[in-house]
Amino acid sequence: MAKTFDVGIESLGSNGASQAAAHQAVGRQAAPGGLLPLPLRGVRDGQSAVTPAAPAGKSFFLETFGCQMNDHDSEKVAGVLQGRGYHSAESPAQADLVLYNTCSIREKAAQKVFARLGDWKTLADGKIIGVLGCLAQQEGEEIFERAPWVSLVCGSASYRKLPELIAQLESGGRRVTGLDLDTDETFETEITRRDNLLRAYITIIEGCDYACSYCVVPHTRGPERSRSSEAVLAEARRLADAGYSEIQLLGQTVNSYRDPSPRGWKFVELLRAVAAVAGIRRVRFTTSHPNDFHREIVEAIDEVPELCDHVHLPVQSGSTRVLREMLRTYTREEYLQKIEWIRAARRPISITSDIIVGFPGETEADFAETLSLLDTAKYDAIFSFKYSPRPNTSAMHLPDAIPEEEKSRRLAILNERQRAIQLAANEKLVGQSYEVLVDGCHPARTQWGGRTSCNRLINFTSPHVNLLGEYVQVKVTRAGPNSFAGEHVT
Numbered sequence: 001m002a003k004t005f006d007v008g009i010e011s012l013g014s015n016g017a018s019q020a021a022a023h024q025a026v027g028r029q030a031a032p033g034g035l036l037p038l039p040l041r042g043v044r045d046g047q048s049a050v051t052p053a054a055p056a057g058k059s060f061f062l063e064t065f066g067c068q069m070n071d072h073d074s075e076k077v078a079g080v081l082q083g084r085g086y087h088s089a090e091s092p093a094q095a096d097l098v099l100y101n102t103c104s105i106r107e108k109a110a111q112k113v114f115a116r117l118g119d120w121k122t123l124a125d126g127k128i129i130g131v132l133g134c135l136a137q138q139e140g141e142e143i144f145e146r147a148p149w150v151s152l153v154c155g156s157a158s159y160r161k162l163p164e165l166i167a168q169l170e171s172g173g174r175r176v177t178g179l180d181l182d183t184d185e186t187f188e189t190e191i192t193r194r195d196n197l198l199r200a201y202i203t204i205i206e207g208c209d210y211a212c213s214y215c216v217v218p219h220t221r222g223p224e225r226s227r228s229s230e231a232v233l234a235e236a237r238r239l240a241d242a243g244y245s246e247i248q249l250l251g252q253t254v255n256s257y258r259d260p261s262p263r264g265w266k267f268v269e270l271l272r273a274v275a276a277v278a279g280i281r282r283v284r285f286t287t288s289h290p291n292d293f294h295r296e297i298v299e300a301i302d303e304v305p306e307l308c309d310h311v312h313l314p315v316q317s318g319s320t321r322v323l324r325e326m327l328r329t330y331t332r333e334e335y336l337q338k339i340e341w342i343r344a345a346r347r348p349i350s351i352t353s354d355i356i357v358g359f360p361g362e363t364e365a366d367f368a369e370t371l372s373l374l375d376t377a378k379y380d381a382i383f384s385f386k387y388s389p390r391p392n393t394s395a396m397h398l399p400d401a402i403p404e405e406e407k408s409r410r411l412a413i414l415n416e417r418q419r420a421i422q423l424a425a426n427e428k429l430v431g432q433s434y435e436v437l438v439d440g441c442h443p444a445r446t447q448w449g450g451r452t453s454c455n456r457l458i459n460f461t462s463p464h465v466n467l468l469g470e471y472v473q474v475k476v477t478r479a480g481p482n483s484f485a486g487e488h489v490t
């Protein structure tokens, strides 16, 4: 995978890896430890609060795999558990309840989860082990067959039922499942544990109504359900009151949002309204589907300073023929038209993308079109993947699978091309100054790290000693293909 905006201190801060990666198969604990421990916050419905005092009692350990939607679902699941008096354990060994919030977007992610479950084969005794998320939905009760020590299997479309399922386990239930897909509900919690002190996530739309032929998400997350604009705005206001200045709106297809309440807002209307909440200084959103990406989103970014200068717009392939096979609903030309709108904005907006290589039947000529699209789009970063056949997807049955070595070869070529594009573009930024929200520092405290509005991560020096959480001006002094170094402009 081509890395985005990474610098030497990318491990700093609890969210240092990447905003743009909508789905990355990396296992994390619910409260990841950066080099600087960022205090957790619980934000309670109707009031702001620090993490609620946990009574001495049962404890849980929650590990999260996959995308930011999963990360944020885990924050809500942790809130549900805290609301029931559970406290967070330091390690799975110490916990009464061990939960895995899983990803199945690529086979490797699914394998990782099964490996974790395997660890409990002889050790589970007395503990409740649960599987949540995409793999839970995909494998369903099969998980009990493969790992009989598991007691809870629940997909994200059934999270509303979690308190009830956990209550059943607490009162001695042996096996409980939440696997309904046909739902119009969204997952609302009274308490959400916030694992990042600086950036707060708000899910505005769950599920997906597209049917990309390679993708498990419509099957694992169910149909599209938008939250009411009132609920979203109320959450944004609570977060601002709790001290957050940066909000990221989340959805598998965030820009397909449609307010179910009578005001019937479109995505762009919600975006503007969230940006207008007092105290909110930065609003991000991910992931956008090109089909629902309209010019008015670019106009809003141009007009509203609080909207960050970054759009993640996955293309997946540069070949219209492959796009058609992927059921992506747009052509190369239609996609590039949208890139042109973004590039024509008054302020520079960074663009990132997801690309799959080795889709069944992808010819050398198709792949060459993807490479040439990189040259045209000049992305600021990409997330690149080898096609991975997934159960319950229509591409699973396509002929002409590309051999694994060939996929690897194409991936390497793609990443090399993109690296050169990033290096050339980044070098032009030397000498520019950016506002950075500081989210990490080197242990020696001589170096700080943070993100610009366009989501570039800059590693910088400063004479100041306490910058965490501050917005500061940083001048870029050096650029690499994935990283920037700079100095604090004081």
Ligand code: 5AD
Pocket: 022, 023, 105, 106, 214, 215, 216, 314, 316, 354, 355, 356, 385, 386, 387, 388, 389, 390
């Ligand atoms: N194989 C490889 N990559 C995939 N993605 C989704 N499904 C697959 C798959 N079966 C990639 C897409 C998507 C990103 C989150 O993951 O690029 O945008």
Ligand code: SF4
Pocket: 208, 209, 210, 211, 212, 215, 216, 217, 218, 252, 253, 289
């Ligand atoms: Fe998957 Fe396509 Fe839906 Fe994105 S839009 S979640 S790639 S089906």
